[in-house]
Amino acid sequence: MIRLDCPYCGLRDHEEFSYIGDATKVRPAHGGESGAEEWFDYVYIRDNPRGPHQEIWQHIQGCRAFIRVLRNTLTHEVLASGLPHEDLSGKAGSGS
Amino acid sequence: MAEYSAFSLLRHALTGHRDWRRAWRDPEPRKSYDVIIVGAGGHGMASAFYLAKNHNVGRIAVLEKGYLGGGNTGRNTTIVRSNYMLEEDAHFYEKSLQLWEQLSHELNFNVMFSQRGVTNLAHSDSQMDAFARRARSAMRLNGIDAELLDRKQVQREMPYLDFSENARFPIYGGLKQPRGGTARHDAVAWGRARCRPAGRRHHSELRGDWLQTPGNRITAVETTRGDIGCGKVGFAVAGRTGAPCGQARHEASDRKPCAAGLRLGAAEADDRYRGHLRGRAFLCQPVGQGRPGLRRRHRHVNSYAQRGNTPMIEHVMSAGLAMIPSLSRLRVLRHWGGIMDMSMDGSPIIGKSPIDNLYLNCGWCYGGFKATPGSGWVFAHTIANDAPHELNAGLNLERFRRGYLVDERGAGPYPNRH
Numbered sequence: 327m328i329r330l331d332c333p334y335c336g337l338r339d340h341e342e343f344s345y346i347g348d349a350t351k352v353r354p355a356h357g358g359e360s361g362a363e364e365w366f367d368y369v370y371i372r373d374n375p376r377g378p379h380q381e382i383w384q385h386i387q388g389c390r391a392f393i394r395v396l397r398n399t400l401t402h403e404v405l406a407s408g409l410p411h412e413d414l415s416g417k418a419g420s421g422s
Numbered sequence: 423m424a425e426y427s428a429f430s431l432l433r434h435a436l437t438g439h440r441d442w443r444r445a446w447r448d449p450e451p452r453k454s455y456d457v458i459i460v461g462a463g464g465h466g467m468a469s470a471f472y473l474a475k476n477h478n479v480g481r482i483a484v485l486e487k488g489y490l491g492g493g494n495t496g497r498n499t500t501i502v503r504s505n506y507m508l509e510e511d512a513h514f515y516e517k518s519l520q521l522w523e524q525l526s527h528e529l530n531f532n533v534m535f536s537q538r539g540v541t542n543l544a545h546s547d548s549q550m551d552a553f554a555r556r557a558r559s560a561m562r563l564n565g566i567d568a569e570l571l572d573r574k575q576v577q578r579e580m581p582y583l584d585f586s587e588n589a590r591f592p593i594y595g596g597l598k599q600p601r602g603g604t605a606r607h608d609a610v611a612w613g614r615a616r617c618r619p620a621g622r623r624h625h626s627e628l629r630g631d632w633l634q635t636p637g638n639r640i641t642a643v644e645t646t647r648g649d650i651g652c653g654k655v656g657f658a659v660a661g662r663t664g665a666p667c668g669q670a671r672h673e674a675s676d677r678k679p680c681a682a683g684l685r686l687g688a689a690e691a692d693d694r695y696r697g698h699l700r701g702r703a704f705l706c707q708p709v710g711q712g713r714p715g716l717r718r719r720h721r722h723v724n725s726y727a728q729r730g731n732t733p734m735i736e737h738v739m740s741a742g743l744a745m746i747p748s749l750s751r752l753r754v755l756r757h758w759g760g761i762m763d764m765s766m767d768g769s770p771i772i773g774k775s776p777i778d779n780l781y782l783n784c785g786w787c788y789g790g791f792k793a794t795p796g797s798g799w800v801f802a803h804t805i806a807n808d809a810p811h812e813l814n815a816g817l818n819l820e821r822f823r824r825g826y827l828v829d830e831r832g833a834g835p836y837p838n839r840h
Binding site for chain 1: 722723724725726727733766822823835836838
């Protein structure tokens with residue numbers, strides 16, 4: 327069973343959370359110069375790595391906050407978690 | 423290939439079943455093949471079968487990293503149906519269902535396909551409306567059998583469901599496809615593996631992870647038994663599609679949530695009908711095995727783990743019990759989990775790839791097993807002719823760039839919502 331470390335509530339069962347998706351995709355700016363290709367990339371293209379993956383979860387049955395989680399998709403090990411804007415990419419080896 | 427018949431069974435019974443021949447070969451690979459299919463699951467083996475049978479391709483190899491049919495071919499609901507709404511899906515799955523009806527005969531191997539009907543239950547008025555729309559304005563217009571059942575009719579057919587006033591999932595009615603049913607999944611894998619129509623087909627358990635791609639063509643596949651040259655390559659590796667693609671970056675990415683299921687020990691609970699419990703779990707009773715199985719839809723998380731987890735087992739149990747209280751007397755015999763290759767619209771991708779001689783068969787979401795005959799049929803056509811069959815023309819990879827999605831559930835570009 328996976329447990330996720332919510333920055334607000336502490337270590338909680340992952341059944342309390344709702345999975346949102348890949349945290350590394352950045353929405354193109356509104357009204358900017360972005361063309362169809364950038365939107366296509368944002369909407370449809372995912373790397374889907376086998377190994378550490380940064381993703382957004384929502385603590386839907388807790389504080390309802392969105393959090394960022396670094397999780398290994400092969401072992402389901404949760405490597406790090408933090409606020410949604412934090413970049414966790416350097417924490418792959420730290421474990422939790 | 424040894425033909426199976428009542429006579430051969432009797433003859434081998436007299437000799438104590440000691441001299442049955444090995445059902446399929448595992449030869450050393452040649453230097454090169456006209457077509458290499460990566461993945462010896464239901465889709466890969468059906469594709470190789472129809473390449474040889476329908477398109478007369480001579481040298482075909484099927485590469486498999488694990489054991490035969492050990493991926494989602496061995497981890498699914500075994501339900502076969504074609505109750506789809508959108509045209510791209512409906513005609514494709516209907517073709518597949520028609521191929522299922524002939525499959526045991528075609529393979530000379532009993533795949534135990536039993537058309538005892540598949541029923542989706544409605545638990546609210548709006549679900550009944552949706553089923554009425556699906557049955558009357560989609561399935562029947564597409565020439566597919568569909569029956570709308572009211573509550574009383576469901577109760578007559580499946581009296582073991584919870585019809586009490588306090589039922590957690592009240593039953594309003596159901597959508598039944600009488601021609602739907604189940605097949606024995608292992609038998610499909612074995613039947614395909616032993617059958618070599620016309621062409622000389624090799625089947626080797628090989629690892630085929632890396633591709634040599636000078637320019638925009640694949641010239642060879644690197645395997646544990648050396649490099650094998652290839653004319654064309656077809657990928658049918660479901661949840662692993664991202665990994666062997668390597669250089670061929672896969673455009674509409676697949677995600678891989680887990681599915682989980684339980685096999686329960688029981689006497690015949692009901693051998694006439696298969697409830698397809700739309701609430702939260704599926705009940706299936708595979709033919710000849712006598713034990714009902716409970717299965718649940720996938721958990722919506724990216725994963726390569728190919729196993730379930732404990733909360734899922736509880737989910738399946740509680741949903742099953744809420745629908746069928748008598749299940750509380752059963753014990754769990756075994757449980758299983760797997761990964762699903764979710765596409766961005768919930769429909770499969772069968773077609774050409776950005777690499778000239780690479781073809782993709784993936785994105786099966788939760789619908790792969792029932793599609794395997796049709797999938798092999800159109801994938802073989804696509805590989806042989808370098809152009810899609812009319813049944814998979816709409817299921818191409820380019821549809822995402824063009825915004826022409828085949829979104830049966832209307833859930834939008836979110837793999838975890840399909």
